[in-house]
Amino acid sequence: MSDGEFAFTRDIGAAFAGSFGDGALPWLVLLGGGAMVGFGTRMAGGCTSGHGLSGVGRLQPASLLATAIFFGTAVVVSFALARFS
């Protein structure tokens, strides 16, 4: 749980710093990762809310597939990041 408080910060967290360190890389990861999200969600026609909540909530097969794939991929990539940092 987070405290729900507002605070200006540039600290993303220990896991992010552990994976990407300092310098230019963390910024590139935010930009590049964000671009993958922007590209991929539009390509798939939905995101965690569109496919995950709305689509799965309505038991749409396309959304079940999409949600399984993006969650599964995120898990695999996260394990890889944790392994190599």
Add this chain to the structure above:
Amino acid sequence: MAAVPSRRAKDLMMRAGLGLTLGYALSRIGFSRYDEVRKMFLLEDLRMFLTFAGGVTLAALGFFALRGVSSLPPRSMHAGIVPGALLFGAGWALCGACPGIAFVQIGEGQLTAFVTLAGMFAGNWIYGAAHARYFRWDAQGCGE
């Protein structure tokens, strides 16, 4: 004369209220925190998965309850689903945010989220250009 909100104003207020509620809930649960999201994806802490499952269940109940009254268009399979979901999942694990979350992060004061959001807008724009030139399916999307 008493001021009665127009239909449009009421609609906007309702959307704003729902948005605020969702944003606050996401922030409190921890979906806007990179460390929490990483823990979820590493299956170290199932709290967030269970919370998501709870949200889906509630959404499903709501859709079921409203099935005769209101409905959303069905989603069909198309060629962009698999590659799109792969890219999205990978990007989410890297930058820690899905589209809505970037806005929640900004709302919390995470200045880095502006960079993430810029990336998302760029990716979205690039997709639009690529789709117009190369892709022949209807990607659908939310409310299109």
